[in-house]
Amino acid sequence: MESIMNLFNQYGYIILTILLTLELIAFPLPGETIMTYCGYIVHQQKMSWILSIIMASLGGIIGITISHFIGKMLGRTFFEKYGHYIHLDTAKLNKISKWFERYGLWLIFVCYFIPGVRHIMGYFSGIVKVPFKKFMVSAYLGAFIWTGTFISLGKFLGKNWSLYHSLISKHLIFILLILLAIILISTMIYYFKYRLKKVQN
Known part of the structure; x- marks a missing residue:
């Protein structure tokens, strides 16, 4: 990980894009740790938060599209x-x-947050x-949501990015599912209110 951090410190946005591309092609790289560390660099105001999320x-x-094709x-x-060479037997x-x-297409959406699945979901x-x-x-x-979540997490934790990373990442999938449920319910309520208002008018 230290060598990856050194590369990251030298090349910033470019190495961030390359590393995450390689991870989604199934290279054994710690993508979540890299992004959280990136958030820490953003916290130090050495990188842009928005540009980091875009490049990540x-x-x-790129990675998941290549593996899909x-x-x-x-x-x-x-x-x-x-397939056993990339753990897809x-x-x-x-x-x-x-x-x-x-789960259908929802599985593709949330696979990024499931270790061991995101690396092979594109192929599947x-x-x-x-x-x-x-x-x-x-x-x-x-x-976008995966990268934004971990980079923002590193930005929020600052110098403590490495201390709480493993604990938070274990429960992040459950937090994400709760947030998705809230968004879905809110959207449905808004939709039905909108339909009801149209009928009344």
Whole structure:
């Protein structure tokens, strides 16, 4: 991690984009730690908060898009034979297939917050041939929220970014799901109020 931090301190935004691209292609990199550290640098006012989120999101988007097209091009048979090299063997494919049947495109959206799943979700979505427009909406929005969450977390924690990172990241998926539920309920209430007002008028 120290060598990654040294690279980050030298190249900033560019290395942030490259590292997150590589992680979403399934390289074993600590993306959440990198982003939280980036937030700490933002806290020190050495980097821009908005630009950091944009560049980090770009890295995630590039990585998951590349893996999506690789999955689509090579197909399930290839990954059943060679997928164990990126932890995407037959057992993992079957497991994610069941999750995908249950949660659909929401799984692509939240996969970034699930260690061991975000690295292979792009490949899986390509293997099952998720339409690119639908994939793009879920994956790209998810990338923005994922990067924004951890960079903002590092910015908020400041010099304590490393002390609380592991604890918070364990529970972040549950926090995210609660927030999504609140947003969904609020949207539904707003929609029904709007429809009711139109009917009354």
